[in-house]
Amino acid sequence: MSEQTEQAEQMNVFEPHEWRHKTIVAGTEWKNLVGTASGTFQLDACGDYYDVSQMGAICTKGVSPVPWEGNPSPRTAESPSGMVNAVGLQNPGVDHYLIDELPRLKKLGAMVITNVAGHSDEDYTQVVEKLADSEADMLEINVSCPNVSHGGMSVGTDPVVLSRLIKHLRTLTDKPMIVKLSPNVTDIVQIAHAAVDAGADALSLINTLVGMRIDINTGKPIIANRTGGVSGPAIFPIALSFVWRVRQAIPDIPIIGIGGIDSGEKALEYLYAGANAVEVGAAALFDPTAPMRVARELDDLLDSRPELAAKLAKGQTW
Amino acid sequence: MPTVTTRTVEQQAIKAGRKPGRRTDEVIAASVLSDGIYELVIRDPYVARTAEPAQFVNLYPSDARMVLPRPFGVAKIEGDDVTLIYQIVGAGTQEFSQLQAGDVVDVLGPLGKPFDVSKPANYVLVGGGLGVPPLLYAAQILNQRNDGSEVTSVFGYRDECFADDLVAPFADRTHSIVNAEGNVVDLLNDIEDELNNAGKQPIILSCGPTPMMKAVAAWASKRNIPAQFSLEARMGCGYGACVACVVDTPSGRLKVCKDGPVFTTEELGWEA
Numbered sequence: 001m002s003e004q005t006e007q008a009e010q011m012n013v014f015e016p017h018e019w020r021h022k023t024i025v026a027g028t029e030w031k032n033l034v035g036t037a038s039g040t041f042q043l044d045a046c047g048d049y050y051d052v053s054q055m056g057a058i059c060t061k062g063v064s065p066v067p068w069e070g071n072p073s074p075r076t077a078e079s080p081s082g083m084v085n086a087v088g089l090q091n092p093g094v095d096h097y098l099i100d101e102l103p104r105l106k107k108l109g110a111m112v113i114t115n116v117a118g119h120s121d122e123d124y125t126q127v128v129e130k131l132a133d134s135e136a137d138m139l140e141i142n143v144s145c146p147n148v149s150h151g152g153m154s155v156g157t158d159p160v161v162l163s164r165l166i167k168h169l170r171t172l173t174d175k176p177m178i179v180k181l182s183p184n185v186t187d188i189v190q191i192a193h194a195a196v197d198a199g200a201d202a203l204s205l206i207n208t209l210v211g212m213r214i215d216i217n218t219g220k221p222i223i224a225n226r227t228g229g230v231s232g233p234a235i236f237p238i239a240l241s242f243v244w245r246v247r248q249a250i251p252d253i254p255i256i257g258i259g260g261i262d263s264g265e266k267a268l269e270y271l272y273a274g275a276n277a278v279e280v281g282a283a284a285l286f287d288p289t290a291p292m293r294v295a296r297e298l299d300d301l302l303d304s305r306p307e308l309a310a311k312l313a314k315g316q317t318w
Numbered sequence: 319m320p321t322v323t324t325r326t327v328e329q330q331a332i333k334a335g336r337k338p339g340r341r342t343d344e345v346i347a348a349s350v351l352s353d354g355i356y357e358l359v360i361r362d363p364y365v366a367r368t369a370e371p372a373q374f375v376n377l378y379p380s381d382a383r384m385v386l387p388r389p390f391g392v393a394k395i396e397g398d399d400v401t402l403i404y405q406i407v408g409a410g411t412q413e414f415s416q417l418q419a420g421d422v423v424d425v426l427g428p429l430g431k432p433f434d435v436s437k438p439a440n441y442v443l444v445g446g447g448l449g450v451p452p453l454l455y456a457a458q459i460l461n462q463r464n465d466g467s468e469v470t471s472v473f474g475y476r477d478e479c480f481a482d483d484l485v486a487p488f489a490d491r492t493h494s495i496v497n498a499e500g501n502v503v504d505l506l507n508d509i510e511d512e513l514n515n516a517g518k519q520p521i522i523l524s525c526g527p528t529p530m531m532k533a534v535a536a537w538a539s540k541r542n543i544p545a546q547f548s549l550e551a552r553m554g555c556g557y558g559a560c561v562a563c564v565v566d567t568p569s570g571r572l573k574v575c576k577d578g579p580v581f582t583t584e585e586l587g588w589e590a
Contacts, residue, residue: 045576049336049557067570076562078386081385085560233385286385286387288339
């Protein structure tokens, strides 16, 4: 490695890269195996630090039928090797997304997973109907956000409610539909089956775990919402086990592994657990270039694992 | 850890149309400024060359249990060296207070939207507590550019006046007050005639506790003096991705780290 390249890598400034390993998720071809996780990517912020078209996929922040102002401040607190957040899916709404963010992402050449958020079946319906003919490559149905008062996690923890919603949304679009699962359940396999049987083309897991921090000087929760979602390196082994359990139970559904990934090595563990692709979330908040760095590290690691790489490139799972 | 040569990488980043990500900087000096207030000097040519007043840098604790960055307003720049001034508020700042010359620390930035100091004016820097450091840098920049602007500092301290000597070389007029004597609004009342008699139209730049800034906004608004406020907030990422550090404004919840930290009185709806 030249001295200059070494310095560039220390500084996390990335030149364009020829990807050697790709993956296929529900019929969509990713140029590498790493995407950005929903809620941690904002084009106007992250695009300053790396070429977003170089990512395997860009998963947007949750898009709701009308603008949502999210939860009051404070919205975040640090936790051991992680963070707790309760942003509450603040976003400018699907109409704005279709006019502004999606065209800009597509113009840059990014493959886009649009994360769909709602408080009710009607909310999800409205967003999916508007996205059905859009340029979005995939839709990710967010039934697992712990920080919205209705919809969100309450949908994703009840297999009957989830099944009804996904069956309905399936009739509205031909786009590949990913369902993002919550870890805040007794049996994730049961929920995964419900989503797949109702028509999900892929699963992404996991969303954040419910947690909280208390300020011992006041005795009160630090986050205004009181509880929030825990993410970061602290949840890595937990999330990994969820991916593994779902893969054991459902051998042929594409899975996107999410939770605590901050290196190529951790991403590789997800592939061995049964993921077809991964997304980097909280690590991007601790270093904007983390998704790109992880993608490159994983690309290098797969060089010495040709059999695994070949299976993933063909869209095969276990 | 190797000594990092930022300049080469900065050039690469600019060539690629990108900002450099998180990097490792060398600590040039570390000292105690006054009781519980610390000064840290890091070498970062990119920040030194590009930072504007009220922009901040993220510092990251080396203890992996602490994942979130800590934001610090730039207080001074000399050559490639960037001075930060801070108080210990928790485990992260506690860790930084142990840094010594020759150590390294991870850095991202400069971040945020700066003060608009484009017009020649009498810039009245109104700061309280640890809101003072970004105003020090504003004073330095205004002093250096030589466009006829004047600088008046109005600093409020809890007890010890830790920044008066630091701002004096860059200011035309310096004023300060400690808690026991009153607050910065009392001080603004005392010097109102002086502000009116200065050669230029006053523009207030303010940073400090929110109640102080709201009082300053009301004072300025009553006198039709334009004012800009650099807000502090509990941040997540510091660069606009997580949407954690919002402030309620008449045009909705805006991100302090990316839409700010600087906002005008009107943007904040603080005229009343």
